[in-house]
Amino acid sequence: MSADAISVTELTVDYDGVTAIKDVDFAVRAEKLTAIVGPNGAGKSTLIKALLGLIPTRTGSISCFGTLPKQYRKNISYVPQRAQIDWEFPANVFDVVAMGLYGELGLLRRFSSAHKDRVHSALMDVDMADFAARQISQLSGGQQQRVFLARSIIQDAELILLDEPFGGIDAKSEAVIVDILRSQKQNGKSIVAVHHDLSTVKDYFDDIILLNKTVTAFGPVNDVFTKSNIEKTYGVSNLDFLTGRG
Amino acid sequence: MTELIGYNTALALVGALLFGFSSGHVGAFVYLRKASLLSDSLAHATLPGLIIGFLVSTFFGMEEKNSWVLLLGAGISALFGVVVIQWIMTRTKLGFDTAIAAVLSVFFGLGIVLLTGVQSVSVGQQAGLEDYILGSVSGMLFQDVFFIGLVSIICSAAVVVYRRPLTAFIFDPVSGEMAGYAQHRMSFLLSLLALVITIIGLKIVGLILVVAMLTIPAATARLWTTGVWSMSLLSAFFGSASAGTGVIISALFPSLPSGAVIVIIMFIALGLSIVVTNLRGSNV
Numbered sequence: 001m002s003a004d005a006i007s008v009t010e011l012t013v014d015y016d017g018v019t020a021i022k023d024v025d026f027a028v029r030a031e032k033l034t035a036i037v038g039p040n041g042a043g044k045s046t047l048i049k050a051l052l053g054l055i056p057t058r059t060g061s062i063s064c065f066g067t068l069p070k071q072y073r074k075n076i077s078y079v080p081q082r083a084q085i086d087w088e089f090p091a092n093v094f095d096v097v098a099m100g101l102y103g104e105l106g107l108l109r110r111f112s113s114a115h116k117d118r119v120h121s122a123l124m125d126v127d128m129a130d131f132a133a134r135q136i137s138q139l140s141g142g143q144q145q146r147v148f149l150a151r152s153i154i155q156d157a158e159l160i161l162l163d164e165p166f167g168g169i170d171a172k173s174e175a176v177i178v179d180i181l182r183s184q185k186q187n188g189k190s191i192v193a194v195h196h197d198l199s200t201v202k203d204y205f206d207d208i209i210l211l212n213k214t215v216t217a218f219g220p221v222n223d224v225f226t227k228s229n230i231e232k233t234y235g236v237s238n239l240d241f242l243t244g245r246g
Numbered sequence: 247m248t249e250l251i252g253y254n255t256a257l258a259l260v261g262a263l264l265f266g267f268s269s270g271h272v273g274a275f276v277y278l279r280k281a282s283l284l285s286d287s288l289a290h291a292t293l294p295g296l297i298i299g300f301l302v303s304t305f306f307g308m309e310e311k312n313s314w315v316l317l318l319g320a321g322i323s324a325l326f327g328v329v330v331i332q333w334i335m336t337r338t339k340l341g342f343d344t345a346i347a348a349v350l351s352v353f354f355g356l357g358i359v360l361l362t363g364v365q366s367v368s369v370g371q372q373a374g375l376e377d378y379i380l381g382s383v384s385g386m387l388f389q390d391v392f393f394i395g396l397v398s399i400i401c402s403a404a405v406v407v408y409r410r411p412l413t414a415f416i417f418d419p420v421s422g423e424m425a426g427y428a429q430h431r432m433s434f435l436l437s438l439l440a441l442v443i444t445i446i447g448l449k450i451v452g453l454i455l456v457v458a459m460l461t462i463p464a465a466t467a468r469l470w471t472t473g474v475w476s477m478s479l480l481s482a483f484f485g486s487a488s489a490g491t492g493v494i495i496s497a498l499f500p501s502l503p504s505g506a507v508i509v510i511i512m513f514i515a516l517g518l519s520i521v522v523t524n525l526r527g528s529n530v
């Protein structure tokens with residue numbers, strides 16, 4: 001399939017009159033892993049929220065497989081930034097993954113044993129089956145992220161949007177998450193993730209969107225992820241600090 | 247039972263048990279949403295409307311015990327408080343806490359001024375008013391209890407029906423919205439439930455302490471439980487048991503305002519829970 005999963009034209013988003021992203025144009029290929037990369041405050045999270053149809057846009061249009069984000073919502077799953085969540089909330093790992101079924105369950109449908117099996121199999125996929133009864137406050141960052149990924153894949157959505165899934169997590173969790181995202185792609189899902197580590201972009205992703213208020217470049221990583229485009233996005237003075245692991 | 251404690255106390259007991267259950271049930275979600283301060287502000291903002299309602303009912307020569315007009319006034323007044331909080335937050339750079347504190351103190355202050363005025367013109371008659379400020383279960387009528395009980399049951403039913411969206415909304419509002427439950431709708435629902443609980447609790451607990459019904463049982467239940475639903479049920483149980491016990495004690499010692507007695511009982515349960523869960527090394 002070569003159709004675009006997402007196409008965005010002339011998108012501008014304001015917060016109280018202050019522009020966060022401006023005249024953004026790009027397309028996301030279906031059944032690919034796409035990174036959104038850019039410095040802090042570049043508007044990456046804002047862009048994701050606009051793609052979810054959660055914030056008002058000033059100008060421009062967004063289409064997800066040919067429809068508006070709001071109409072497509074049932075087929076999108078979203079993995080928020082870990083830091084936005086209150087992990088002291090009274091819930092265990094099972095409860096959180098089960099929340100992925102809330103849309104499907106509606107208000108009153110009973111949570112059946114078939115639903116239970118789905119939660120367990122999602123936990124197996126992210127290698128967290130032994131943690132089902134663990135309170136979420138007692139997980140490492142990487143484990144929290146894997147739980148959120150399980151909550152996402154249980155929805156079986158066509159489009160998966162993740163905000164910094166690799167932020168501050170251990171190497172094992174990172175490997176598990178990359179594996180899951182790749183196998184989701186094999187299953188025909190389209191995946192877009194905000195990513196902060198320039199050194200892993202080439203390994204993990206097919207396509208990239210370089211963003212700093214506006215899109216400086218987008219396309220296949222091999223064509224677009226060049227020194228000059230990175231400089232354009234981050235500014236030359238910051239480059240030594242940002243390339244490579246250190 | 248009515249022979250043992252009297253018809254009026256039995257009535258009040260039924261009202262308190264149902265109200266305590268529902269306030270604990272709703273309170274668990276208010277507590278997790280960290281909206282206790284907002285609820286307290288609403289409660290204090292009921293005072294001017296309560297007194298205006300009292301003046302209106304007195305002016306029209308309604309029966310002193312006609313609580314409908316007073317509660318209606320209280321509700322309108324609290325809603326007006328919410329509007330002012332919203333207005334302050336959208337039109338000024340003041341934060342949520344400041345907006346809440348401003349509304350709480352200004353509305354309550356205005357209420358106290360009105361109350362002083364009422365006391366100077368109609369000495370003795372305002373006794374009915376004090377019941378709503380400190381809580382009193384003496385002289386509760388059948389229709390009062392019927393109303394409180396029915397509304398309590400409706401609030402609890404709403405919590406049962408909306409437990410999933412409310413949980414998602416509090417834990418991760420964006421995912422809740424993606425599942426079909428818009429954040430502003432869930433926020434409205436929770437505020438509405440808190441407001442309704444506050445209004446029907448005015449008579450039993452009084453406006454100064456009614457926020458405790460939404461907070462202390464929830465905080466206590468949080469110590470013993472590890473899931474939202476079990477927490478809300480235990481909170482409902484604590485609320486119900488405390489309100490019931492409080493009403494009986496206040497019936498035995500009529501000079502004690504029921505609101506204060508209920509809050510003290512809840513606070514003792516909270517204190518014991520903190521000690522016991524610490525001793526056994528809570529896994530929460």
Ligand SMILES: Nc1ncnc2c1ncn2[C@@H]1O[C@H](COP(=O)(O)OP(=O)(O)O)[C@@H](O)[C@H]1O
Nearest residue numbers: 015016020038039040041042043044045046047
């Ligand atoms: N809710 C908000 N209200 C006002 N400004 C915001 C809000 N969210 C983000 N911003 C601002 O918009 C800009 C982009 O933010 P964000 O999308 O979070 O960037 P990133 O995710 O790339 O770090 C920043 O300047 C930020 O301060």
Ligand SMILES: [Mg+2]
Nearest residue numbers: 044045046081
């Ligand atoms: Mg961000």
